[in-house]
Amino acid sequence: MLNYTFDWSIITSGKYFDWLVSGLVTTLKLSAISIVLAFILGLIIAVMRMSHSRPVRWFAHAYLEFFRNTPLLVQIFFWYFGSYKILPTAVNDWLVSTNFEFAAAAIALTIYTSAFIAEDIRSGVLSIPKEQMEAARSAGFSYLRSMQYIILPQAVRITIPPLVNQFLNLAKNSSLAMTIGVMEMTYQARQVESYTFKGFEAFTAATVVYLLLSIAITALVNVYNEKVLNVHKAT
Amino acid sequence: MEQFFNFSVITDNFTYFMIGRFPHGPLGGVGLTLYLAVVSCILSFFGGMILGLFSISRFALVRYPALAFINLVRGMPLLMVIFWMYFLMPALFGKVAENNTVIMALTLFTSAYMSRIVVAGIEGIPKGQTEAAISTGLKSWQVMLYIVLPQGLRNMIPSFVNQFVSLIKDTSLAFIVGVSELTHVATQINNRTMAFPTEIFIFIALIYFILCYAFTSLSRWLEGRLSWSKAI
Numbered sequence: 001m002l003n004y005t006f007d008w009s010i011i012t013s014g015k016y017f018d019w020l021v022s023g024l025v026t027t028l029k030l031s032a033i034s035i036v037l038a039f040i041l042g043l044i045i046a047v048m049r050m051s052h053s054r055p056v057r058w059f060a061h062a063y064l065e066f067f068r069n070t071p072l073l074v075q076i077f078f079w080y081f082g083s084y085k086i087l088p089t090a091v092n093d094w095l096v097s098t099n100f101e102f103a104a105a106a107i108a109l110t111i112y113t114s115a116f117i118a119e120d121i122r123s124g125v126l127s128i129p130k131e132q133m134e135a136a137r138s139a140g141f142s143y144l145r146s147m148q149y150i151i152l153p154q155a156v157r158i159t160i161p162p163l164v165n166q167f168l169n170l171a172k173n174s175s176l177a178m179t180i181g182v183m184e185m186t187y188q189a190r191q192v193e194s195y196t197f198k199g200f201e202a203f204t205a206a207t208v209v210y211l212l213l214s215i216a217i218t219a220l221v222n223v224y225n226e227k228v229l230n231v232h233k234a235t
Numbered sequence: 236m237e238q239f240f241n242f243s244v245i246t247d248n249f250t251y252f253m254i255g256r257f258p259h260g261p262l263g264g265v266g267l268t269l270y271l272a273v274v275s276c277i278l279s280f281f282g283g284m285i286l287g288l289f290s291i292s293r294f295a296l297v298r299y300p301a302l303a304f305i306n307l308v309r310g311m312p313l314l315m316v317i318f319w320m321y322f323l324m325p326a327l328f329g330k331v332a333e334n335n336t337v338i339m340a341l342t343l344f345t346s347a348y349m350s351r352i353v354v355a356g357i358e359g360i361p362k363g364q365t366e367a368a369i370s371t372g373l374k375s376w377q378v379m380l381y382i383v384l385p386q387g388l389r390n391m392i393p394s395f396v397n398q399f400v401s402l403i404k405d406t407s408l409a410f411i412v413g414v415s416e417l418t419h420v421a422t423q424i425n426n427r428t429m430a431f432p433t434e435i436f437i438f439i440a441l442i443y444f445i446l447c448y449a450f451t452s453l454s455r456w457l458e459g460r461l462s463w464s465k466a467i
Contacts, residue, residue: 004326065444065448065451066440066444069400069444069447069451070404070440070444070447071403071404071405071407071408071418071443072404072407073407073410073418074407074418074421074436074439074440075440077418077421077432077436078432078433078436081425081432081433081436082432082433082434082435082436083433084433085240085432085433086433172311172312172313173312175314175315176314176408178314179410179411186312186314186315186318189315189318190318193322199322200322203315203318203319203322206315207311207315207319210310210311210312210315211310211311214309215310
């Protein structure tokens with residue numbers, strides 16, 4: 001440590017800078033794709049969780065508990081190494097023909113995050129007064145239509161701050177995709193370290209990027225809370 | 236389907252999954268996962284307590300560094316913290332065992348999250364209690380130690396248990412620096428046998444699920460009990 005010479009130039013320009021930028025792009029791409037899919041899946045699971053049919057409700061409950069209580073890393077490994085035995089051949093062929101590492105990471109992140117998003121949406125829905133559902137039903141809407149037109153539009157509005165936080169978690173969790181060889185931010189920082197032995201600089205670069213991302217997103221949530229929901233946070 | 240799924244790979248290696256080569260070698264598998272989680276949990280309880288109390292201190296010189304540290308760690312992925320520790324610990328302390336590197340990383344990471352639980356628990360105690368205690372002549376550290384913390388800690392217990400569940404899941408990341416906990420054991424056996432990844436990863440997912448679900452249920456039960464006893 002004492003005779004370590006800092007050399008910040010390697011990460012601010014040239015080949016290694018390009019590596020880090022491409023890592024950031026991959027991280028953002030992976031997170032963006034996964035959050036959109038996870039939101040759709042989470043919405044479906046949340047509605048199923050509140051369904052009147054008992055088997056549907058139990059399925060959603062089992063889904064939530066299972067995917068929330070297993071490590072993301074194990075889920076990534078399952079989709080990457082083990083999914084070929086349970087998926088149809090056509091899907092396997094398609095996955096192998098695309099960027100399989102990226103696809104496996106996206107599937108794992110989507111499913112893992114959808115379980116958390118479903119719970120966020122559910123608590124958003126539970127905060128909508130029961131009378132609204134009753135009024136919608138007596139106005140002649142079916143259960144699904146009352147959800148679609150009356151309850152969910154309001155619930156999603158309340159759920160946006162926790163959803164944005166889930167996006168932040170997702171961006172941080174996507175670092176695990178490096179274990180199966182997706183060249184995202186952490187992977188590239190590691191790569192720069194092994195090529196240059198400048199670990200301090202490489203890890204600092206990645207840390208700063210993650211930090212800026214989370215500061216920016218937290219600021220956005222605070223603005224939304226104040227301007228749209230009129231909630232004033234103490235801190 | 237029969238020749239497809241073959242769970243004999245699990246039964247053949249069952250003790251290896253559970254305790255690694257323990258009686259004749261280092262602890263591994265589920266045993267090491269629990270060891271890492273328990274040790275990091277105890278350490279980060281104290282870490283979180285210190286950071287939490289610092290972050291609401293009256294002295295800016297104490298408060299701001301604590302807040303900066305908490306936000307720094309919470310803004311980073313755990314994997315990044317593990318790499319930092321893996322890279323910094325040898326530079327600072329010489330040779331460090333991988334297990335301790337991971338425990339250090341998990342402790343720092345979880346302490347930052349625990350500190351938020353501690354702050355929430357302290358803020359949950361009515362302000363009147365502090366004022367009453369101060370007017371009886373207690374100093375502010377005595378108020379914290381004898382009045383606020385004993386009550387606050389009880390309300391924090393369910394959140395601590397949830398944090399422990401996250402720790403059990405997070406120990407799987409120790410795999411990346413070669414600590415032979417459950418996920419590492421699974422990848423080892425997967426690399427050796429080659430043909431049964433589906434079975435192996437379903438099996439370890441189930442083990443993690445059983446461990447975590449047990450503690451999640453415990454935390455829900457505690458929450459119910461504590462809110463009941465608080466109502467009296």
